[in-house]
Amino acid sequence: MSDHSTACRRKNEALANVIELGLSYQDALGYPSAKIYLMEQAVDQEIIKRVLAYPERRRGARGHRSS
Numbered sequence: 001m002s003d004h005s006t007a008c009r010r011k012n013e014a015l016a017n018v019i020e021l022g023l024s025y026q027d028a029l030g031y032p033s034a035k036i037y038l039m040e041q042a043v044d045q046e047i048i049k050r051v052l053a054y055p056e057r058r059r060g061a062r063g064h065r066s067s
Helices: 004-029 031-040 045-053
Strands: none
Touching: 004 031, 004 045, 031 045
16 A cells, blocks of 8 residues: 555655756756756646746745845
8 A cells, every 4th residue: 555645745855856956957057958957857837937937936945046
């Protein structure tokens, strides 16, 4: 028997790691490179838009970053 809440946490943790790397790409290489990376990782378009274009709408530790 599998614990559904554990599976959800793992998926969310994996997505969080992908987003963090995407934000690092944005800092180092710019918006286009970050967007391409996140698209290649099958991140939903709405999430990509929110995290790259609207830093004030980010969740988690990086939400206070300046762009």
